[in-house]
Amino acid sequence: MKPIISIQNLTKTYATGVHALKPINLEIHAGEIFALLGPNGAGKTTLISIICGVVNPSGGVVKVDGNDIIRDYRASRTKIGLVPQELATDTFETVWATVQFSRGLFGKPDNPAHLEKVLRDLSLWEKKDAKIQTLSGGMKRRVMIAKALSHEPKILFLDEPTAGVDVTLRREMWAMVRTLREAGVTIILTTHYIEEAEEMADRIGVISKGELILVEEKSALMTKLGKKQLTLQLQSPLDAIPESLAPYKLELADKGQALVYTFDTQATETGIAALLKRLNELGIDFKDLQTRQSSLEDIFVSLVSNPS
Amino acid sequence: MNFLAIRAIYRFELARWFRTLVQSIISPVISTSLYFVVFGSAIGSRMSAIDGVSYGAFIVPGLMMLAILTESISNASFGIYIPKWTGTIYQVLSAPVSAFEVVTGYVGAAATKSICLGVIILATARVFVPYEIAHPIWTIAFLVLTSVTFSLFGFIIGIWADGFEKLQIVPILVITPLTFLGGSFYSISMLPPIWQKITLFNPVVYLVNGFRWSFYGISDVSVGTSLGMTLLFFFVCLGIVWWIFRTGYKLKQ
Numbered sequence: 001m002k003p004i005i006s007i008q009n010l011t012k013t014y015a016t017g018v019h020a021l022k023p024i025n026l027e028i029h030a031g032e033i034f035a036l037l038g039p040n041g042a043g044k045t046t047l048i049s050i051i052c053g054v055v056n057p058s059g060g061v062v063k064v065d066g067n068d069i070i071r072d073y074r075a076s077r078t079k080i081g082l083v084p085q086e087l088a089t090d091t092f093e094t095v096w097a098t099v100q101f102s103r104g105l106f107g108k109p110d111n112p113a114h115l116e117k118v119l120r121d122l123s124l125w126e127k128k129d130a131k132i133q134t135l136s137g138g139m140k141r142r143v144m145i146a147k148a149l150s151h152e153p154k155i156l157f158l159d160e161p162t163a164g165v166d167v168t169l170r171r172e173m174w175a176m177v178r179t180l181r182e183a184g185v186t187i188i189l190t191t192h193y194i195e196e197a198e199e200m201a202d203r204i205g206v207i208s209k210g211e212l213i214l215v216e217e218k219s220a221l222m223t224k225l226g227k228k229q230l231t232l233q234l235q236s237p238l239d240a241i242p243e244s245l246a247p248y249k250l251e252l253a254d255k256g257q258a259l260v261y262t263f264d265t266q267a268t269e270t271g272i273a274a275l276l277k278r279l280n281e282l283g284i285d286f287k288d289l290q291t292r293q294s295s296l297e298d299i300f301v302s303l304v305s306n307p308s
Numbered sequence: 309m310n311f312l313a314i315r316a317i318y319r320f321e322l323a324r325w326f327r328t329l330v331q332s333i334i335s336p337v338i339s340t341s342l343y344f345v346v347f348g349s350a351i352g353s354r355m356s357a358i359d360g361v362s363y364g365a366f367i368v369p370g371l372m373m374l375a376i377l378t379e380s381i382s383n384a385s386f387g388i389y390i391p392k393w394t395g396t397i398y399q400v401l402s403a404p405v406s407a408f409e410v411v412t413g414y415v416g417a418a419a420t421k422s423i424c425l426g427v428i429i430l431a432t433a434r435v436f437v438p439y440e441i442a443h444p445i446w447t448i449a450f451l452v453l454t455s456v457t458f459s460l461f462g463f464i465i466g467i468w469a470d471g472f473e474k475l476q477i478v479p480i481l482v483i484t485p486l487t488f489l490g491g492s493f494y495s496i497s498m499l500p501p502i503w504q505k506i507t508l509f510n511p512v513v514y515l516v517n518g519f520r521w522s523f524y525g526i527s528d529v530s531v532g533t534s535l536g537m538t539l540l541f542f543f544v545c546l547g548i549v550w551w552i553f554r555t556g557y558k559l560k561q
C-alpha cells in the first residue's frame with residue numbers, strides 16, 4: 001500500500017543551532033492512527049510542524065499523498081488539518097466566524113451544514129455565537145479541533161490534543177478520533193499520556209532527542225517488548241534469596257514477603273515451571289501468585305532511558 | 309489561485325472593522341472637523357489663498373493623505389501582527405495559500421478601510437469648505453495607490469515587529485513627522501530655499517502634491533515625479549514582501 005505520508009531523511013536545525021530532528025524516515029499508512037511518543041523536547045512538534053508547512057525543513061523530503069510539501073504545497077496542505085499544541089485562538093471572534101474563516105482559508109466553499117455538524121460533534125453548537133474569549137480552556141481546544149475539521153481534511157494532526165482536558169472530555173475526544181478514522185481520516189497524534197496511545201493507536205513511534213528510535217504496531221510492540229512479572233506471595237518471609245535460585249534473577253519484595261520473577265514472554269522457555277519446581281524442592285511455600293504484563297508506559301520509560 | 313482563501317481573509321479582517329464601525333466612522337469625522345475648525349477657520353481665515361486656492365480647501369488633500377498613511381499602516385500592521393502574537397498565524401502558514409493570496413487578503417482589507425476613511429474625510433470636509441476636484445480619475449488612482457502602498461508598508465512593519473512598541477514606533481517616529489513636514493498644511497514654496505531642497509527627500513511631499521494636483525491642478529513638484537515616486541515606493545514594498553515570504557522572515561523558523 002502506498003503510504004499517505006512519506007518522510008525521507010528529514011532534518012531540522014533551528015536558527016539557534018538546536019538539532020531538533022536527526023534524519024527521520026517514516027511512513028504513515030492511510031487510515032491509521034499513529035501515535036508519536038517522546039519526552040519533552042524530543043522533536044514531536046517540530047516534525048508535525050514541518051509536515052504541515054508551519055516550520056521549514058533543513059533537509060530531506062516529505063510527501064503527502066504523493067505531493068511534495070514544498071513543491072506541491074497546495075495539494076499537500078489541502079489534505080491536512082492541524083491542531084497545534086499551543087492554544088491559539090482568535091479571542092475576539094465568534095466560534096462560527098473562526099471556523100468559517102478556516103474553511104475558506106483552505107479553499108473550500110461555504111458549507112454551513114458541514115460546520116454545524118463539526119460543531120455539534122464537538123459539543124460546541126450552543127456556543128457558536130459566543131466570543132472565543134468567553135469559552136473555557138477545554139472549549140477553546142475543541143474550537144481548534146473544529147477549525148481543523150472545518151475543511152474536511154484527509155489527514156489530521158493532533159499535537160497533544162488532550163493536554164489540559166478533563167477525563168470525560170478526553171474519552172469523548174477518543175471516541176471522536178475513532179469516528180474520524182472510521183470515516184477514512186488518517187490521524188497522527190502526539191501525547192504524553194501513554195494510556196492514550198495504548199488505547200487508540202494502531203502504530204506507535206517513539207522519538208527521543210530528534211531520533212525516531214522505534215516504530216512498531218502497537219500489539220507487536222506490546223508483545224515484543226512486553227515483560228511479564230510473576231509475583232509469589234510467600235507463606236513465611238525470606239531474609240535472602242537462596243544461592244541456588246540465582247539463575248532466575250529473582251527480587252525480594254514486600255519486606256521479604258514476596259518473590260518477583262521477571263520473564264520475557266517471547267522466550268521459548270519462560271522458566272516458570274522449573275522455578276516453581278525448584279521452590280518446592282527448597283521448601284519455599286507460597287500462598288498466592290499473580291502475573292502482570294508491562295504497560296506501554298514501562299516500555300516507553302525503559303526505551304527512553306536507555307535507547308538501544 | 310485560491311480565491312476563496314483571499315475572500316476568507318478579506319472578509320474576516322473587514323468583519324473586525326465592522327464590529328467597531330461606529331467608532332471607525334466617528335473618529336475620522338471628529339478629527340477632520342477639528343482640523344477644519346482650527347486650521348481651516350481659525351487660522352485659515354488669516355491665511356491668503358495659495359495659488360488661488362483658499363487655505364481651507366488647500367489642506368483637504370493633505371489631511372486625507374495624513375489619515376490614509378497612518379490608518380493604512382496601523383490597520384495592516386495590526387492585521388498581521390495580531391495573529392502572529394496570538395499564534396493563530398499557524399493556520400495561515402499551514403493553509404494551501406500562496407504569499408500573493410495572503411498579502412492580497414490582508415493588504416486588500418487594510419486598503420479598503422483606508423479608502424473608506426478617505427471618502428469619509430472628503431465628505432466631512434465638504435461641510436466646512438467648498439472644493440472641486442479637477443481630475444477625479446487621478447484622485448481615485450492616487451487614493452487607491454497610496455492606500456495599497458502604505459498598507460503593504462504596514463504589513464511589513466507588522467511582520468517585522470515583535471512587540472507592540474515596535475508596531476507604534478514607525479508610525480509615530482517616521483510617518484507622522486514626515487507627513488507634517490511633507491507639505492500637508494503648506495506649500496513648500498513657503499519654506500526658506502534650503503528647506504525647500506531638503507524637503508524634496510521627503511517621500512510624503514510627492515504623495516501629497518500628486519494628490520493635491522488631482523484636486524486643484526496645482527503642485528510643488530511635477531505630477532509625473534509624484535506618480536513615479538509613489539510607484540517606486542509601492543514596488544519597494546512589494547519587493548520586501550516578496551522577500552519576506554520567500555525566506556520566511558519572522559514568519560517561519
Ligand SMILES: Nc1ncnc2c1ncn2[C@@H]1O[C@H](COP(=O)(O)OP(=O)(O)OP(=O)(O)O)[C@@H](O)[C@H]1O
Pocket residue numbers: 014015016018019020038039040041042043044045046047085561
Ligand atoms: N522555534 C524554535 N527555535 C529554536 N529551537 C526550537 C524551536 N522550537 C523548538 N525548538 C527546540 O527543538 C527541540 C524539539 O522541540 P519540539 O517542540 O519539537 O519538542 P516536542 O517533542 O514537541 O516537545 P514537547 O513534548 O515538550 O511538546 C527542543 O530542543 C526545542 O528546544
Ligand SMILES: [Mg+2]
Pocket residue numbers: 044045046085159
Ligand atoms: Mg510539542
